[in-house]
Amino acid sequence: MSSRSGRPWLLVLDIAIPVALFYGLRAAGVSNVTALLIxxxxxxxSSVASLVRQRRADLVSTAVIFSLVGSAVIAWLGGDARILLVRGAWISLPFAGVTLWSLRHPQPLCYTFTRAVMPRRAAVMDRLYDEDPRFRLAWRRITVLWGIFSIIDAVLRVVLTYTLPLSVVxxxxxxxxxxxxxxxxxxxxxLLRRSGTIHLVFGPRRFVDQLERS
Structure with a gap:
């Protein structure tokens, strides 16, 4: 459930190129901190371009910008490359908190986020959420899982960053x-399959058309 999932080239920009840059710069003799900053x-x-293109605040892009800028400033001032390497945890932990907190609201974060990135299914999802208790329960459970996994993700990043050689992380x-x-x-x-609604959220358009005509 990511706004980047429908654009594979963004995953390359966000993941593959930074790793290649780091190891390429290190091979050229650049320091760890400088290589990580670059x-x-x-x-x-990519994140700034996403915000400009959408012309509205995007949770993921905003979190990425704050984590990158914040960790870069701290790492530059303190000269600690590992602070930059745990920047992923700076995203995962706040995301976990916001995700779990959203369970207090009528519509949990995972539902609203998925609805936002799938506008063509928004009307059907809203109808299901209002009328189908199994659909609502599925999204609440999905939100709990995403919150828990985000906490595990953050802890794992911190542990690996401070226990493994810096060149490996x-x-x-x-x-x-x-x-x-x-x-x-x-x-x-x-969970969506058990609720009997997965084909309406992720399936072919004809299933959605059938529901809209019913």
Missing amino acids: STVPALV PALEPIITVATIVALQVPTHV
Whole structure:
């Protein structure tokens, strides 16, 4: 459930290019801190461009910008490259808090976020959310899972960053990111499948048309 999931080239810009930049700069003799600072530029540019293109605040892009800028300033002032390497945790932990807090509201974050990135299914999702208790329960459980997994993701990043050699961590960061996203797709789809509505959210358009005509 990411605004970047429909644009694979953004994943390359945010993940592959920064890693290649870091190791390329290190091979050229650049210091760890400088290499990490430069390698954050593609993701920063991508996030700023996303905000400009959408002309509205985007939770993911805003969080990425704040984590990149904040960790860059602290790392530059303190000269600690590992602070830059745990920037992913600066996103995961606040995201976990906001996600779990959203359970206090009528519509949890995972539902509202998915609805926002799938505007063509918004009307159907709203109808299901209003009329189908199983659909509402599925999204609340999905939100709990995303919150818990985000906490685990943050803790794992911090532990690995401060226990493994610094040269290894940049290569592990994208692996953790992709693994977390992929791992969360399984319970998300299982819960929606059990509610009997997965084909209406992610399936072919004809299923949605049938519901709208009913």
